Amino acid sequence: MGPFEELITQLYEVLFTRHPALRGLFPGEMAFQEAHLAQAFRYLLDRLDRPEEIAETFTRLGRDHRKLGVRPAQYAAFEEALRTALRVRTGGRGEAGLEEAWVRMVRCGVTAMVRGAEAALHEPPFWRATVTGHQLVGDDLAVLRVVPHETFRYEAGQYTDLESSLLPHTWRPYYLAGEPDAAGAVELHVRCTGPGGVSEALVHRTAVGDEVRLGPPKGNLTLGEEPAGDLRLVAWDTGWAAVKALLQEVDRRVRTSPGHGVRRVRLFLGAPDVAGLYDTEYLAGLERRRPWLSVVPVTGGAPGGEGYGRLAAAVTRAAAP
Template sequence: MSAEDGTYHALLARHDAMRLRRQMLSTGGFPGTDSGSGIRGPVGQSCDGQPYGGQSHEGQPYEGAADQQVIMRHLDLVTPFEELIAHLYDALFTRHPSLRSLFPAEMAFQQAHLTRAFWYLLEHLDRPEQITATFTQLGRDHRKLGVRPAQYAAFETALCEALRIRAGAHWSAELEQAWVRMVRFGITAMVQGADAALHEPPCWEATVTAHRLCGPDLAVLRVRPHETFRYRAGQYTALESARLPHTWRSYYLAGDPGRDGELEFHVRCTGTGGVSEALVCHTAVGDRVRLGPPKGNLGLGEEPTGELRLVAWDTGWAAMKALLQELEGRLRPASEHRTGRVRLFLGADALSDLYDTEYLTGFERRRPWLTVVPVTGGVPGEGAYDRLARAVTRSRPAPAGRALLAGPPAMVRTVTAALTRAGLPADHVRHDPLPAGPRDLPASVGAFGSAGARVFQSQSIPA
């Protein structure tokens, strides 16, 4: 072990001891569950011994707008982020080789994920409460990767080294400190999110109980977790195949939670060498998978009123299947004729891409309140999303109606825009987070166009 790595592991042990001490001294249960608002910080130290947390050195709440302006003013020095991140990971793994085992063999997806995180932070620095909410969830989710506070500190030191390399002669202490404060604010929320989730497993081991091919590139899997896995209809979770350690992809949970303890996933193979191919082509009954914590914004909410439009593309049907089963469970037989109309729009490039049709046909036949509208054909790709949007808005939505969307980000953006143009209030359209990027930054922050995606998660919108 190198001297550098020895220093790191000593710091790791110190952070674990501090974390345990906070738990033991906590009077309100698990750390991070107090009722106060905002980030309490500081919760740890960086590798240079400086504290990091959600408050400034003067104990005042973090004011991110000033750092936002500094970073954006010098953004051309460190972008594209892909190059900055490549330097970051080079520095991280050079200083701490043992950390490499926490990451997948193929780093492209991880680098894209971190790029989205940076863009999200930049967009929301003037709204720190949104960063707190999002990164608290992110910290909870990262527990499945085995990440601990001292590892975040190692990440920060590597980031500083990467910033100096990218900025070169134009590097300044002002720029580095703005980046460090931004990252520390997000890290503090992540650490508190992880601490608040200590009562649940970081991940769930599960055994595959059924694997049904619905075509050459589509499989429906059923798995049984070894511990109780609680979720809400419409949520998704990340899956890891034993064939690809430390590589996770998000999939919607199909079906009503809690019926038989098994979980159902619909997986479309999107390429070679990834998680989807492993699950579709190389997984069999008896194999093991791991699940991350459930998350997601889809949900029926209170008792539905007005017309409900469910819009799914391809395997987005999994989320709608769960929501329909929950809706049915809420309805009493005597009230079914009084429930608001539910219209399910299922989109696909071709009729042959629709699946689970036998189940859906039977479900619709016995529920007079449900109408299913398949939408296929047209130009493959995003052109087909326009066709789906036209079908969804063919009858103008009532202002009291609602719409829930599940599918690729381009589809979600296209249908959301069509619904709002047709008169449905924006807050009546619900979908899961869309990937953030430079084109999503508001014009007041930089010359990158209008804001589109509002939320960043540890995984992009489910496959």
């Protein structure tokens, strides 16, 4: 464990000792949370000369953190714990200037988070939802359909953090796979990559009728304004969920805008093997009905290595004159 991680461990130890009631806002296993905070600290340190970028990012974080039950007053307890942790890690010999520099840095992010939380008071901090569909695809992939209890608006290409009732205070991000159906259900594709965690709970221990919670939709993998020219979409495995949403959005624009110029859309869809290509019936039907769509399946290799290389090579070949 490096000095940075040691500081964070010490910070949470102080925080929970002095404010034990705050422990209930965090997951039982803190490793992911500590890594998340380390990432936030590094983000701040790398962008001290870009305060506008920090403000934009941490404003979004403040909106998102409402789902955790965090209140503005609790940030003061965090600052107090940070000061103490810094003194402990330096054996009480740290310079006052260093401590104040850390506090000013953190306050820069916290101020934006409070602003973001206050600006989002018009919307729920999270949305309760009921599982209405749970389809296993192979041994470790599930396609879920969940119906939010309140209106849940999002753009194609966005994702949501999801909490299972089996793992309170533990949230993981999943892309939303298309528009809600007539019943208001939204679709999520979840791959279990190991034992424990939210994905394992959703794939192997979740059934129709169970309840989950959705965080505010976020992300900018969206079409934005009307795109011009051809469109290439690239996805590996469950990345298909986000691309499915984008394809549905393109289809909606083509159908509802008479003056819309039908572009050519090419989808490069990768998986370790042919069996890993799922939802193929839907995709084949869409390709038959929409002459502007062509699908290029790419199989072979593991994610993150040879598989991504094959996928990138296929896209590059298609782009060559």
